Amino acid sequence: MSKILRFLRKHWITVWLVAAVLASSGVIAYASFTRVTVAKRVVSTKKGSGVLFSSNYLESSTAKNASASYYTDTNNDLVVDLYVYNYATPKTNPFYRDDNIEYTITAKMVKDINGTELTAADETVISGLTYKFGDFQFNSTNGFQTLLTGQTLNKTRSNSNHYTMTFDKSEISEVTTPRGYCIYVEAKPEYGFDLPTLKGYIGVSLSEVIDPGWRGEIVDEDGKDYDGYNYEITGNGIGVLTVTWNNTKLEPNDLIFKDSKFTFVDQDTNDSVRGGSVGSTSELIKVDGTNSSLAIRLNSSTDVIKLIQFYKVEENTYYTVAQIKGFVDSGTWDGDS
Structure with missing residues (x-):
């Protein structure tokens, strides 16, 4: 068992990603800010080029909670903006240059975020709403489904296509019993073995808390024998989240400092440092006795979720998940004014 645990620790990110691929896809939106079950993970078209067919909500494999926003139209119905890109969002370069990306969009109504098919009663309700x-x-006339062919992302420049999804205002009329209808969306390339199909379930529901801010938490619910734990950061708004942990119990995976999707803040100089750049090292961790902290800059217009793996400092030491959660806080949020 100890050999297995040591192996898992050395390969924790790989193990987590393999496990994550088994998760289902989905998106949920809340009030002014939406809870979006999505992670932008797609395949690379060339070695070192990054992910060059992506979306702000759709994805090819994993699904995690994150934040986004919607707005109301003149009828007070709820509108969510969907984008499909020929680059690895939020970076606009490099972009897919091999050819124009031709793809189709399928959109259909489903009963809930799990993709349950509509019942006859659901079809009657939806036909009377927007x-x-x-x-x-x-x-009911069009079968609650549409297909858009001939969608194109031009190869000559960084390019995106914009779509809107409208949900009836009754979706947020009651906190306790939202309708919960979702739209399943799939973007499927017409050709190209190196391009994935992107997909997701998108819906809206009223939230009781809409204040901006980001927070983190250990999301593992079991595993006293684990050597590592997943700390997930979600939220909305623009600013800096400072995460503090007990450095005698836990330590973060240093690979986050090589991840360009992270932007850290030097707590001494207040300078922003992009992961993978010069100066992006574990020295950004500030130590104060048994407490260590790391400041992360976040922006919900580009960031969906952030994930940090925390490892046990001492191997073969057993903690409950409740104890692990007590070793790292949810973070201190400092939003930009």
């Missing part, structure tokens, strides 16, 4: 993909309104 649920749309672009100008297409879902109803």
Whole structure:
């Protein structure tokens, strides 16, 4: 068992990613800010080029909670913006240069975020309300589904296509019993073995708390025998989250400092440092006795979720998940004014 645990620790990110691939896809939106079950993970088209077919909500494999926003139209119905890119968002370069990306969009109504098919009663309700993909309104006449062919992302520049999804205002009329209808969206390339199909379930529901801010938490619910634990950061707004942990119990995976999707803040100079750049090292961790802290800059217009793996400092030491959660705080949020 100890050999297995040592192996898992050395390869924790790989093990977590393999496990994550088994998760299902989904998106949920809340009030002014939405809870979006999504992670932008797609394949690379060339060695070292990054991910060059992506979306702000759709993804090819894993799914995690994150934040986004919606707005209301003139009828007070709820509108969510969907984007598909020919680059690895949020970076606009490099972009897919081999050819124009030709793809189709499928959008259909489903009963919930799990993709449950509509019942006859659901179809009657939806036909009397406003649920749309672009100008297409879902109803019983069109089978609650549409197909958009000939979608193109031009190879000559960084490019994105914009789509809107409209949800009936009744979705947020009651906190306790939201309707919970979702739109399943799939973007499927017409050709190219190196491009994945992106997909996701998107819906809206009223939230009781809409204050901006980011927070982190250990998301593992079991595993006293684990050597490492996943600390997930979610939220909305723009600012800096400072995470503090007990350095006699836990230590973060140093590989985060090589991850360009992270932007850290030097707590002595207040300078921003992008992961993978010069100066992005574990020296950004500030030590104060048995407490260590790390400051991370976050922006919900580009960031979906952040994940840090924390390892036990002492091997073959057993803690409950409750104890592990007590060793690292949810973070101190300092939003930009």
